[in-house]
Amino acid sequence: MRVLVVDDDPTVSDVVRRYLERAGIEVTLAPDGSTGLAAAKRIRPDLVVLDLMLPGMDGIEVARRLRRDGDVPIVMLTALGEESDRILGLTTGADDYVTKPFSPRELVLRVQSVLRRTASPVEVVAETLSHDTLVVDVAGREVRLDGRELPLTVREFDLLVFLMRNPGRAYRRSELLEHVWGWTFGDQSTVTVHVRRLREKIEYDPAEPVLIQTVWGVGYRWGPANG
Numbered sequence: 023m024r025v026l027v028v029d030d031d032p033t034v035s036d037v038v039r040r041y042l043e044r045a046g047i048e049v050t051l052a053p054d055g056s057t058g059l060a061a062a063k064r065i066r067p068d069l070v071v072l073d074l075m076l077p078g079m080d081g082i083e084v085a086r087r088l089r090r091d092g093d094v095p096i097v098m099l100t101a102l103g104e105e106s107d108r109i110l111g112l113t114t115g116a117d118d119y120v121t122k123p124f125s126p127r128e129l130v131l132r133v134q135s136v137l138r139r140t141a142s143p144v145e146v147v148a149e150t151l152s153h154d155t156l157v158v159d160v161a162g163r164e165v166r167l168d169g170r171e172l173p174l175t176v177r178e179f180d181l182l183v184f185l186m187r188n189p190g191r192a193y194r195r196s197e198l199l200e201h202v203w204g205w206t207f208g209d210q211s212t213v214t215v216h217v218r219r220l221r222e223k224i225e226y227d228p229a230e231p232v233l234i235q236t237v238w239g240v241g242y243r244w245g246p247a248n249g
Contacts, residue, residue, distance in 0.1 A: 023068045024047070025067055026061055026067035026071070027042075027049060027070075028054070028058035030076055031073070039051060045130050050067065055078060055081070063091070066094075069094065072085060072088075074098055074099065075101060085116060089173075095136045098118070099122060100121055100122065117136050118212070136176060139180055149161060156233070158183060158186060160183055165179065167224060177216055180202050184198070184201055185242070186244055191244075192241055193241050195214065195242075197241070217242055233245055
């Protein structure tokens with residue numbers, strides 16, 4: 023596996039590199055957004071660790087451009103403590119975020135979690151999930167609505183598949199973090215943001231969601247009775 027780390031702090035970059043390499047991951051470093059985008063095109067990384075606060079082109083713009091070129095998973099690094107800043111990173115297309123100062127071991131676990139979910143399994147079992155004109159090819163990791171392919175991030179896809187496989191059951195955000203993200207800890211607003219993004223892509227009226235319903239005081243469920 024190859025990871026691109028885009029961060030202008032050489033100390034942070036070196037720590038991240040050393041911990042990822044200890045985990046058997048090949049690492050390429052980039053000190054700014056422009057260099058990072060060029061490196062991404064050159065090496066085609068399996069994942070990008072991206073600092074939000076970069077000189078010149080910030081991490082939000084870098085993430086947008088990465089998303090235009092493909093669906094490489096992104097783990098955002100941010101020194102900002104405001105929830106709105108973290109949500110902005112997720113809304114832009116990051117699959118996960120870690121707030122500075124962070125534990126290097128935690129970052130490695132987050133990176134490995136995303137990489138496991140994007141790695142192709144040895145044996146792929148064909149499975150199709152559907153509701154009306156929403157069709158999900160699980161093995162091919164492809165989602166179509168009205169025949170049009172939807173660009174979902176890794177976590178959006180995994181969340182959608184999990185909910186569609188378990189229709190009618192309400193899940194707490196902490197349960198979704200554990201089942202979909204593989205975490206027994208973490209900021210539950212991550213789930214909220216991903217649900218919001220999914221609704222914007224699969225609901226005909228995101229303000230009045232029918233597919234992913236909110237169960238007040240509990241969490242979310244896949245609403246259609248027939249799945």
